[in-house]
Amino acid sequence: MIPSDSSIQFDENGNLKHFLTINGLPRETLINILDSAESFITFGKREIKKVPLLRGKTLVNLFFEPSTRTLTTFEIAGKRLSADVINLSASRMSTSKGETILDTVRTLEAMHTDLFVVRDTASGAAHLIASHLPDHVRVINAGDGRHAHPTQAMLDMFTIRQSKQEFSNLTVAIIGDVLHSRVARSQIHALNILGVKAVRVIGPKTLIPTEIESMGVTTTSDMVDGLDDVDVVIMLRIQRERMDGQLIPSEQEYFNRYGLTEDKLKFAKEDAIVMHPGPINRGLEIASNVADGSRSVILNQVTNGIAVRMAIMAKIMGARESTMNEKQS
């Protein structure tokens, strides 16, 4: 029995106060976020896209690791909720030199930040920050090392629900570098909590972490077996810096075995959707015609990211839809 890394996310009344990992969240919480995101999705299409839910609140996007789409969608999400948004992209010096991660956060907290959105290269960074801030400050994990990327997983669940409605009959395949993927870990938790039929993880053994089965998945290294009867195909990004000839022999070899092509996609269900958290390596993990093809929902994922992040921010800041409706009327 592994103790949960989840308990720190709840206040003493069991309400969600941080959003650090999907692990340990109740199914209702996930459904509630998806439903709430549903109501936000229409906002993006309006002439006036703002709601005053977080008016007067200060949001700091603290990114210690480079990011374009995640940072941008958090910024837009914060602004549409009327928060004051500050983006800080910093490269972090290693511990002994310069300011520590906690010093940076405490300095910003002293400027009365209400919500931190944190991305860091180290697993557990968001937990560390959340456990050293005063009670009223909230933290959203925008990706910590290989550990978790819970908002990405939620937007992926939202995108799956847009196409598939029910989770309970779905078989989902996650393909590629699971070892280094915080996205995959969060997706696995979310899919299991939402009660899908099966989650399969596909890749060479060098990219599949030991005892991943304990998280509720089956593993295979064969795309034909793995994609059989699958409803959702999730491709993971292969980082080029992993291509040093030890985890994967070569790009050609990887694409040959695991790259998603039209031919391989035929083994999945006819109406299977194709997802990718981005950014894509065309011709390495996915063929261009599949990425841009009719079954790809990759751009929907990006669009949905804004609404889902609005829903998560509103939830942990305690802003309810009822308040929203009052202010609207």
Added chain:
Amino acid sequence: MNLVIRNGHLVDPANGINGINDIYISDSKIVAIVSASDKSAPDKFSIDDDIDASGQYVFPGLIDLCARLREPGEEHKATIESETRAAVSAGITRMVCPPDTFPIIDTPAMVHMIQNRADDIGYAKVHPLGALTVNLQGQRLTDMAMLMDAGCVGVSNALETVENTLVMRRAMQYASTYDLPIFLTPKDKWLQGNGVVHEGELSTRLGLPAIPEAAETVGVARDLALIETSGVRAHFDLISCRRSVIMIAEAQRRGLPVTAGVAIHHLLCSENDIGAFDTQYKVMPPLRTAQDKAGLISAVAEGRIAAICSDHQPHGVDAKLAPFSEAAIGIAGIDTLLPLTLSLVTQGNLSMGTAIAALTINPAKIIGINAGHLAVGATADLCLFDARKKWRLDDRTMQSKGRNSPFIGKHIIGKVTHTIISGKTVFDDPAQ
């Protein structure tokens, strides 16, 4: 100066003593041990001082085979003075320090410096290990015979691996020429990589860089093969895997001169304790599985692991306030070595004799010193331990200058009340 310690429950595994005794000490030596039934004092013994140890245990002074004192080089973390004083408050009378100070202990001058500092201060004695290779770089052998003459009780490459197998073999051959024991913390550098936790369910869930069991077992296998060809006396000081014990036990059965040790935290904690990135549990070698922990405990009980050490690594409070992979390694363990070891006796995992032997006579034998026992004629290094005393480890009142321990805030049962070195009381708990 004549001292008598009355009515204490003396446990001295080396001499098979386990019962109520009066201990008579004259100057630095034990002159008589008299059982409770036989109340006769030795002849011509005028008592200068008298300690009533009723209800307390009396143990030989503990010998900690792995304790970092941080001096020289990192005096902001701890000093020889702070840590030898903390040691005696915890019943530890001798400490073996690894050579990875700054500068490295690879010259006789460094050995003299450390020993002289410790002797001047007058608390626990310090036995340095000399570096196995110059600057711990794994390339050139140190002047081992001179290091030994200067007072080193063994040689070690600390946590650095000697990658070159031929250098390792020659280092072992050379050390064995002088019957100098070699301390080994075996690991394969490549399998270890940048790992910070055991490779298993926890590393997968938390997404932390992992260290497979094979990082240790490959190192043990390699070193055992080299020990066999060199005949060196070897001590694997920090074993973390059950499988390593099996390999070492097999070598012992074949008569190889190898011993094994374990850090107390590997007998009490497993990877699961890391929970949600608790950096206080970040140690090296990493905490392994619950099965490994159970296997290590049985190995101590069966004598295949001879010694329990603190693997003391004091740090300031900030060192652990970082993301797990960047937080400092180690536990400041001397405050709790004895009570935590004895908690395994209370839980029925170890006999009292085995536990005390693992902290006294066995480590003494490993480093080849005449200590760790309380026979008549032996040096009077001992401690009194009140097993009824409950206390809480508090980072403001820890005796070590280190502030890093997963046991901070936890209740500890049993505390040392007096420590005596060479017949002199060096610690007398003011709370008594």
